[in-house]
Amino acid sequence: MFTDYLDRGLAVNADGVCVTSADGTTALTYREVAALSHRIAAALQRDGIADGATVAICSPNDVTALSCVIGILRAGATWVALNPKSEAAEQAALLDVVACDHLLYHASLAERAAALLDRVPSIRGGIAFGGSAGETFEQWLAPAGTTVARGPFDPDAVAMVMGTGGTTGRPKAVPITNRQYLTMSLAFNAHLAEPAPPVYLLATPMTHAAGVSAWPVLAEGGTVVVHDGVRAQEIFASIERHRVTRLFLPPTAIYALLSDPGVRTADFSSLRHFIYAAAPMSVDKLVEAMEVFGPVMTQTFGQAEAPMICTCMTPREHAEALADETKRRRLGSCGRPSYVAAVEIMDDDGRLLAAGERGEIVVRGDLVMGGYHGDPQATAATRRPGGWHATGDVGYRDGDGFVYIVDRKRDMIISGGFNVFPSDVERVIWGHPAVLDCAVIGVPDDKWGEAVTAVVELKDGGTVEGEELIALCKAALGSVQAPKAVLFRELPRSANGKVLKRVLRDEYWAGRARLV
DSSP states (O other), X not given: OHHHHXXXXXXXXXXXXXEEETTSSSEEEHHHHHHHHHHHHHHHHHTTOOTTOEEEEEOSSOXXXXXXXXXXXXXTOEEEEEOTTSOHXXXXXXXXXXXXXXXXXXXXXXXXXXXXXXXXXXXXXXXXXXXXXXXXXXXXXXXXXXXXXXXXXXXXXXXXXXXXXXXXXXXXXXXXXXXXXXXXXXXXXXXXXXXXXXXXXXXXXXXSHHHHTTHHHHHTTOEEEEOSSOOHHHHHHXXXXXXXXXXXXXXXXXXXXXXXGGGGTXXXXXXXEEEEOSSOOOHXXXXXXXXXXXXXXXXXXXXXXXXXXXXXXOHHHHHXXXXXXXXXXXXXXXXXXXXTOEEEEEXXXXXXXXXXXXXXXXXXXXXXXXXXXXXXXXXXXXXXXXXXXXXXXXXXXXXXXXXXXXXXXXXXXXXXXXXXXXXXXXXXXXXXXXXXXXXXXXXXXXXXXXXXXXXXEEOTTOOXXXXXXXXXXXXXXXTTTXXXXXXXXXXXXOTTSOBOHHHHHHHHHTTOSOOO
């Protein structure tokens, strides 16, 4: 069981710091986290939480919130991960899909919690923690010293539920089992080995990739340093103060760090693994990151349905690609299949493709979900012959086994009868020093059907003309793939900071019967 795996940290480092706030004012040892999580589990069981019940947490990144997750798992329940930055309607829809039984929430989000309790009839109770709720939470907990019995061995029991697709309609609920969690964590331990227990900086929401990446650290007796959000100066100071060895950020957040004036003078000598995932990264900015942060960049590829580490590109592989011109193209890849996943490229007829051929990236293994909660139709849409799971990503692999993500299947632009993959264009535009981020979409056009259009967000103080970016793309990709227009504006983003390309596209297709 996954709780057994987490308890390994208690066994090897009982009095070491398990989790701490960024400023160090709140820190809990492994012994203290274990005791608190047992009290939470006992209180949930006392309140009628049975095996398999769903308990949600609505909280910013928080020391107590992490202990609540472990307490939910100890109680035999399933943690429903609510991104605190998501809209109330999206959160309520996910809770309704999984028939959420209880809600634990941070006192700072009491108003949101009240709305959820009102909108989701299945929720039987809500418990606040943190801030002004400290005394009330302490009274709710089971008495100090209380422990709960170890649950039965059931590797296929659901430990966590994540929502996906909720920005465009009713969300799909992705169950993650004990087996998936353990498989993922062991792959992290193998691919990201460090000589001492890691010190991990958690900044983006704990409900997604950043939080999932924290669990392998706990099994090694390492420390999780909790930040609530990405603020460059705070992260730089925390890395130096806590001697952080590992952190995860999506590419857009890394771009923000690189654009901060203090990035060139900060001390990053403790870092061993700077993990990036969730979206393609500009090769030019990746090279800059390797110069600034050191030979520590580590890429993984996965999705909620197959968490985090279907592929991995290690710091050593990054360094090899940077040093050898014949291997430099690998900086545009997401690495090779991890120890725990088989990864192939498949065409629309279910045929596995040879090296160099483009098709859908498919994976199989113990990382892959059994199916969406209560949605057999959506589950069937991900199934491919031979037991493969369809990721929805288009890509290819080279002769050395490195996998390259070209784009999302749904984002491909058909312009004048030619297929244009937006990420190819975005990578060129990202390379311009004035560009913070960009998204390439197809907009309606009477001549082309879809006109390739770059929507660009500039760095503070950055300037560039659209014609310059178009010329840059023509030189690198040719006229067909080059944007017909460049628009400068702020990009719409999800609560995780990912660019909402579908929302952006819908703005320009609104009111049209044809959407391609």
